[in-house]
Amino acid sequence: MKRYFYLQLKRGLRVFPFILFTALIILVSVVTIFLAIQSKLQNSEENKRFKIAITGDLDDKYSQLGVAVLQNFDDTRFAIDLVELTTAEAETQLKKGQISAYVVLPENFIERALAGDVDKVTYVTSASSQTVVSMFKNEFTALITDMVVNSEKGTYGISAAVKDNGLSGSGKYMDELSMDYVDLIFSRSKIMTVEQLGISQGVSITEYYVCGMTVFLLMLLGITFVTVCVSSDLSLNRLLVSKGTSTLAQTIGEFAAHYLILSLLISVMTAVGSVALAIMGKGDLLLANFTDLLPLFARVFIILLMLSGFNMLVFELSGNVVSAVLFHFFIGLGLCYISGSFYPIYSLPLPLQKLSHFLPTGLAREYLEGYFVGDSNYTQLAGILIFAVVFFAATLLIRSAKIKNRRWHYAKTA
Numbered sequence: 001m002k003r004y005f006y007l008q009l010k011r012g013l014r015v016f017p018f019i020l021f022t023a024l025i026i027l028v029s030v031v032t033i034f035l036a037i038q039s040k041l042q043n044s045e046e047n048k049r050f051k052i053a054i055t056g057d058l059d060d061k062y063s064q065l066g067v068a069v070l071q072n073f074d075d076t077r078f079a080i081d082l083v084e085l086t087t088a089e090a091e092t093q094l095k096k097g098q099i100s101a102y103v104v105l106p107e108n109f110i111e112r113a114l115a116g117d118v119d120k121v122t123y124v125t126s127a128s129s130q131t132v133v134s135m136f137k138n139e140f141t142a143l144i145t146d147m148v149v150n151s152e153k154g155t156y157g158i159s160a161a162v163k164d165n166g167l168s169g170s171g172k173y174m175d176e177l178s179m180d181y182v183d184l185i186f187s188r189s190k191i192m193t194v195e196q197l198g199i200s201q202g203v204s205i206t207e208y209y210v211c212g213m214t215v216f217l218l219m220l221l222g223i224t225f226v227t228v229c230v231s232s233d234l235s236l237n238r239l240l241v242s243k244g245t246s247t248l249a250q251t252i253g254e255f256a257a258h259y260l261i262l263s264l265l266i267s268v269m270t271a272v273g274s275v276a277l278a279i280m281g282k283g284d285l286l287l288a289n290f291t292d293l294l295p296l297f298a299r300v301f302i303i304l305l306m307l308s309g310f311n312m313l314v315f316e317l318s319g320n321v322v323s324a325v326l327f328h329f330f331i332g333l334g335l336c337y338i339s340g341s342f343y344p345i346y347s348l349p350l351p352l353q354k355l356s357h358f359l360p361t362g363l364a365r366e367y368l369e370g371y372f373v374g375d376s377n378y379t380q381l382a383g384i385l386i387f388a389v390v391f392f393a394a395t396l397l398i399r400s401a402k403i404k405n406r407r408w409h410y411a412k413t414a
Contacts, residue, residue, distance in 0.1 A: 005253035056105035101125035212341035309391030
């Protein structure tokens with residue numbers, strides 16, 4: 001068995017440069033897809049800040065103070081950029097899509113509000129901005145109507161109550177209540193608890209796609225071995241069986257050689273990627289986190305056990321190189337799609353979401369996600385190892401059946 005293992009290993013290493021070249025092309029393609037997805041996510045409406053213009057009467061010191069407070073103290077500053085423009089500038093930039101909306105403050109708005117007369121505020125947005133931008137409209141409207149108006153009623157109400165009861169110091173009570181209202185307005189976010197659940201197992205959208213694209217890449221790498229592993233001629237296998245090397249020993253030797261070469265391929269690709277990051281000036285970041293990344297690499301090499309068995313099974317079922325490439329590609333693509341490698345798992349139909357937990361690619365993705373959330377994922381680990389054994393056993397059975405049927409055919413002919 002050792003000699004057969006060394007033979008397979010030597011055979012694989014002989015064509016390793018060609019395998020590596022093809023794998024690097026696949027790597028560049030997958031990374032390009034990942035960067036495109038990242039760019040789309042970063043530029044999506046849900047993940048970018050919105051620019052809202054404030055126009056109208058901005059010469060008043062109270063108006064300037066109010067805008068400054070919103071820009072520096074209110075929670076809306078984390079999602080919205082407020083800029084001061086003239087009405088004409090705001091209209092032009094809105095038409096060009098440079099701002100999402102603009103607000104027109106009436107003349108003497110703050111002074112009239114302090115006197116108890118709150119004028120209407122005009123909010124202008126484009127017809128297409130009806131999603132997240134509308135959230136600001138609701139926020140701003142609620143701030144004016146529910147908070148400003150009602151707090152003003154309360155402030156003037158306490159003044160009237162003091163005077164109606166013949167008491168003095170109404171101004172003091174009005175100031176104290178006004179400050180209480182201000183504190184309440186700026187602390188309104190504390191009335192709720194925000195918890196980011198993530199996509200799957202609590203990982204962020206970026207971490208989710210890193211795991212999904214990694215599984216997809218590992219699946220595609222199996223295609224690079226078709227010229228080495230696919231063969232319709234079993235003469236050597238039959239000869240080895242007749243010489244005492246069992247089918248089990250042959251399969252173990254091929255599996256071990258395939259796993260080692262596949263692991264070497266991943267290691268070399270990681271080194272190439274590290275050099276590429278160093279050229280781009282990001283090598284220090286990788287080196288600083290290398291120790292922390294070791295558990296992630298360990299998870300990848302465990303997944304390779306399962307994928308090595310999967311590759312061997314597909315190659316054993318295929319009759320030639322062309323069918324092996326097509327068979328492997330479409331099965332891998334289908335499994336990755338159903339497992340949520342290309343789209344967040346929640347976007348798939350509920351039956352597929354449940355099914356993905358039992359698929360090899362789904363288990364692999366969830367096992368990688370465990371690294372980012374600090375979960376050992378023993379359930380996924382057990383599932384991956386079970387699939388590895390099942391794939392290996394199925395390959396062994398098919399190989400044995402092929403050899404026995406051929407031997408039976410020759411015996412019958414003789």
